[in-house]
Amino acid sequence: MNDTKSGIKIDRVTSWADSTVDYILRDKNAFSNLVRVTSHDYHTYTHSVNASVLGLLFGKYLGFSQDSLRSLGTGLLLHDFGKVEVPLDILNKSSKLTTEERKIVAKHPEAGIALLEKEDNIIKESLVVVAQHHENFDGTGYPHGIGGNEIQLFGRVSRIIDTYDAITTKRAYKEVLKPFSALLEMREAMINCFDMELFKEFICFDLLPKN
Numbered sequence: 001m002n003d004t005k006s007g008i009k010i011d012r013v014t015s016w017a018d019s020t021v022d023y024i025l026r027d028k029n030a031f032s033n034l035v036r037v038t039s040h041d042y043h044t045y046t047h048s049v050n051a052s053v054l055g056l057l058f059g060k061y062l063g064f065s066q067d068s069l070r071s072l073g074t075g076l077l078l079h080d081f082g083k084v085e086v087p088l089d090i091l092n093k094s095s096k097l098t099t100e101e102r103k104i105v106a107k108h109p110e111a112g113i114a115l116l117e118k119e120d121n122i123i124k125e126s127l128v129v130v131a132q133h134h135e136n137f138d139g140t141g142y143p144h145g146i147g148g149n150e151i152q153l154f155g156r157v158s159r160i161i162d163t164y165d166a167i168t169t170k171r172a173y174k175e176v177l178k179p180f181s182a183l184l185e186m187r188e189a190m191i192n193c194f195d196m197e198l199f200k201e202f203i204c205f206d207l208l209p210k211n
């Protein structure tokens with residue numbers, strides 16, 4: 001129970017690898033955008049890859065079609081792309097951000113949309129992830145403070161995936177939580193952020209991986 005990811009199955013990894021290879025081969029522009037994130041901030045890159053892996057597995061668990069998985073996986077790889085416009089001293093700051101700095105960070109979803117909309121072959125559904133991954137189910141998120149089903153399915157899924165990876169990944173300024181503790185923390189302290197039905201599915205997915 002303390003490490004719910006330890007029993008991850010080889011077939012889940014294989015399915016992710018299939019989707020990822022397919023994505024890289026088909027969508028060179030999106031991948032070069034990811035490389036641009038890498039050169040700006042390595043943590044954002046690793047977080048983006050982790051989120052995409054987890055999102056693809058969760059999307060598969062939810063029964064998403066191949067096209068939907070491709071859109072979701074691409075969106076999660078690029079969800080923080082707008083952080084290329086956030087100064088590194090803010091992104092990597094080890095102490096609490098000031099109000100002004102938080103405002104700068106909070107611009108990254110819209111900055112990402114503005115940059116990615118210029119791409120010819122970006123998938124529209126992938127942009128939903130970029131735009132809505134910080135919107136909370138109760139309307140307290142950003143950039144627009146929309147709530148409930150105003151947030152599209154990919155936005156509600158990515159809010160869960162993004163949060164889970166963020167709190168289970170070690171950073172210089174915070175302790176990492178193990179998977180089970182992370183789920184508890186999400187339920188106890190952040191449940192307002194999530195679509196409850198999807199969050200229940202995420203807990204089942206996390207504890208009882210399907211093929």
Ligand SMILES: [Fe+2]
Nearest residue numbers: 079080133134
């Ligand atoms: Fe973000």
